[in-house]
Amino acid sequence: MGRKALAAVTFENVSKTYDGKVSVVDNLNLRVKEGEFLSMLGPSGSGKTTCLMMLAGFETATSGEIYLGERPISRVAPQRRNIGMVFQNYALFPHMTVAENLAFPLRVRNISKADIAPKVKRALEMVELAHLGDRLPAQLSGGQQQRVAVARALVFDPNLVLMDEPLGALDKQLREQMQYEIKRIHDRLGLTVVYVTHDQSEALTMSDTVAIFNFGKIQQLATPDEIYETPCNSFVAQFIGENNMFSGTICERGDGVCKVRLANGDQVHALTVTDAPVGATTLLSLRPERIRIDPPAADGWTITTGEVIEQIYVGDHLRVLVRVFGGHEFVVKVQNRSAGNGLTPGQKIRLGWRASDCRALDAAAGQAGAA
Known part of the structure; x- marks a missing residue:
């Protein structure tokens, strides 16, 4: 079995710099498996979109190699990579009908006229727009236009589909609906998808695997639940979801748990993720939904007293802001069981x-990459 036989995409020691000094992508090694839905998630300027553009062929790596299967593609023109692409702004031809937009990538690939019509019909049926083939893009809603863009990316049976912030222009309700539709298409067709987004919820909802980027490097590569439940460093913990972050000094270590002394003298127990020694500073991460009000008096629990600052009604839960440990403000999420x-x-x-x-976790979360 070949070195890359199980991978649809491989980035091997890939770097990208525009000025020869700052690496936008820094020695990236990444494997995307056949049929996988991988999301690249990170702040602006973290390198995720540059990776996608290099994979598509619109940017060239400064060093390293990118493979589709076993095939190196750095010197392969974009139109010869057999990659479908979906953009945020849809990029539909306004003067062409929906069906003509879908036929265009088939014509440039010299597909026969006899084969174009059934392929267009099948692609429109995938996105439930078979009845709108004669309309112009301007006659469609934003969600319908995005479905056409997805259908156009699928119409020529690509080896890989790339999506660059494809739902960013849609309102919240429509965006959530399209997330499920794209995921259903992925599951039904067994596509390999590389998806770029800055929306955490989108990445967690749709992906098999999430790559968290910062400063051109992958900070963590894991399943959505692993990314959320077990962030490997303070940057990931701060970037994904909501967290109560507070610092202290490690005073004991052992059996995967450490004791941390806070600035006011209080001590808490925590799961040890950092490899920092006793006496070093650590940043503690605690999800709001993991905090209990009136908790049980049981071994393995940290119990403290807090002062309520405010309570905010959010519908399915209450957000309670509490002052603890001599000044830290914690958010506590409480399920709304009654009025x-x-x-x-x-x-x-x-x-x-x-x-x-x-x-x-490690003491310093670091700063997000600059655009």
């Missing part, structure tokens, strides 16, 4: 969490 879940500002409450839900 009488009232906490008042100034009220003292007991709260706590399991040591396994609090993660001791």
Whole structure:
């Protein structure tokens, strides 16, 4: 079995610089498996879109090689890579009908006229737009235009589909609907998809695997639940979802758990993720939904007292802002079980969490890459 036989895409020691000094992508090694839906997620300027553009052939790597299967493609023209592409702005030809837009990539590939019509019909049926083939793009809604863009990327049976912020121009409800539609198409056809987004919820909802980028490097590559539940460093913890982050000094280590002394003298137990020694500073990460109000008095729990600052009603849950540990402000998410879940500002409450839900990470989260 070949070195890349199980991979649809391989980035091997790929770097990209525009000025010879700053690496936009820094020695990237990444394998995307056949049939995988991989999302590249990160702040602006983190390198994710540059990776996608190099894979598509619109940018050239400064060093390293990119493979489609076993085939190196750095010197292969974009139109010869057999890659479908979906852009945020749809990039549809306004003077062509929907069917003509889909026929265009087939014509440039010299597909016979006899084969074009059934391929267009099949692609439109995939996105449930078979009845709109005669319309112009301007006569469609934003969601319909995005479906056409997806169909056009699929119409020539590509080896790989790339999507660059494809849902960014849609409103929230339509964006969520399209997330599920794209994921269903991926599952039904067994496509390999590389998807770029800055939307965390989108990446977690749609992906088999998520690559978190910062400063041109992958900070963590894992499944959505691993990214959210077990961030490997403080950048990922701060970037994904909502977290209560607070720092302290490691005073004990052992058996995967450490004891951390906070600035006010309080001590908490946490799962040890950092390899920092005793005496070093650590940044602690604690999800708001992992904190319990009036927790049980049980081994392995950190129990403290906090003062309610405010409570915000969000519908399915309440967001309670609490002052703890002499000044830290924690967000606590409480499930809304009844309309009488009232906490008042100034009220003292007991709260706590399991040591396994609090993660001791590296001390510095770092800054997001600049655009």
